[in-house]
Amino acid sequence: MSTVLIVGAGTMGHGIAQVAAATGDTVRLFDPLAGATERGLTKVRENLDQGVAKGKVTAESRDATLARLSGAVDLASGAAGADIVVEAIPERLELKVALFKELDVLTSAACVFATNTSSLSIAKIAAGSAHPERVIGTHFFNPVHLMALLEIVVHEGTSADVLARVQAWGKQLGKDAIVVRDFPGFASSRLGVCLGMEAIRMVEQGVASPEDIDKAMVQGYRHPVGPLRLSDLVGLDVRMAIGEYLAKELGNPAFEPPALMRKMVAEGRLGKKAGRGFYDWP
Numbered sequence: 001m002s003t004v005l006i007v008g009a010g011t012m013g014h015g016i017a018q019v020a021a022a023t024g025d026t027v028r029l030f031d032p033l034a035g036a037t038e039r040g041l042t043k044v045r046e047n048l049d050q051g052v053a054k055g056k057v058t059a060e061s062r063d064a065t066l067a068r069l070s071g072a073v074d075l076a077s078g079a080a081g082a083d084i085v086v087e088a089i090p091e092r093l094e095l096k097v098a099l100f101k102e103l104d105v106l107t108s109a110a111c112v113f114a115t116n117t118s119s120l121s122i123a124k125i126a127a128g129s130a131h132p133e134r135v136i137g138t139h140f141f142n143p144v145h146l147m148a149l150l151e152i153v154v155h156e157g158t159s160a161d162v163l164a165r166v167q168a169w170g171k172q173l174g175k176d177a178i179v180v181r182d183f184p185g186f187a188s189s190r191l192g193v194c195l196g197m198e199a200i201r202m203v204e205q206g207v208a209s210p211e212d213i214d215k216a217m218v219q220g221y222r223h224p225v226g227p228l229r230l231s232d233l234v235g236l237d238v239r240m241a242i243g244e245y246l247a248k249e250l251g252n253p254a255f256e257p258p259a260l261m262r263k264m265v266a267e268g269r270l271g272k273k274a275g276r277g278f279y280d281w282p
């Protein structure tokens with residue numbers, strides 16, 4: 001790939017933008033919310049500065065990455081000449097369908113439409129587009145610059161050429177990719193979200209503190225991070241939307257968001273991005 005548009009500059013969007021720019025792409029970041037694109041660009045700058053401070057990134061590489069990254073003032077200017085568009089907007093089917101429909105007329109014929117959805121049907125997202133063969137899932141993990149996995153999700157209509165281009169792009173980004181068929185929750189979220197929901201039910205039932213439930217998985221099962229801390233990192237609102245969708249699509253109540261999760265989301269205790277979730281994030 002060479003010119004990349006990332007739509008949505010939140011938790012995932014800014015991270016994907018950083019990794020693409022760091023590995024040589026010309027990257028544009030666009031978010032319609034006032035100030036959000038600039039906040040995303042600032043987060044990339046801060047990540048890279050931290051990398052320099054820790055000796056993991058050279059100052060030259062930071063500067064070169066930032067030189068390849070810019071904010072787009074609108075979707076049309078961001079999409080012009082893009083080889084791939086990756087959307088990282090909220091986990092709502094109608095938003096993603098509407099976005100790809102809009103991009104149909106703003107992009108060139110070879111542009112790949114990639115979605116960072118954690119769980120939604122790629123075929124349903126593609127169904128709204130005039131070019132479903134160009135739609136593919138590129139599920140990155142949080143934080144994008146540190147997590148090696150890239151889950152590539154193909155629906156039945158995804159073309160072999162698009163898959164090959166995205167696999168090559170994944171290599172360029174330094175990711176370890178898996179290719180998964182278009183089933184709800186793919187290979188990762190279906191297992192991860194199930195564990196997260198059960199851990200929240202255990203907090204509700206007073207089984208143990210969030211810290212100790214997490215410790216059980218970290219020390220006892222060698223998970224690098226416990227399910228409640230991970231829910232905080234992902235965002236409780238994001239995980240709740242995935243859980244609702246998977247409960248319905250898979251007909252499995254294990255994915256149903258527990259009452260405690262709904263209450264925390266209603267109160268704005270969304271996890272790290274809100275400063276408070278199961279843990280305090282000062």
Ligand code: NAD
Pocket residue numbers: 007008009010011012013030031032033036087088089090091092095099116117118119139140141142233234235238
């Ligand atoms: P987020 O809430 O941090 O960011 C979403 C951004 O999209 C916001 O800045 C918002 O202003 C913008 N936005 C809203 N509506 C839009 C629209 N119509 N067009 C363009 N931009 C719009 O969300 P996130 O955590 O980055 O999640 C984005 C996607 O990535 C979701 O599909 C989510 O399921 C998936 N995902 C999230 C994680 C995670 O750990 N948070 C991990 C993997 C995948």
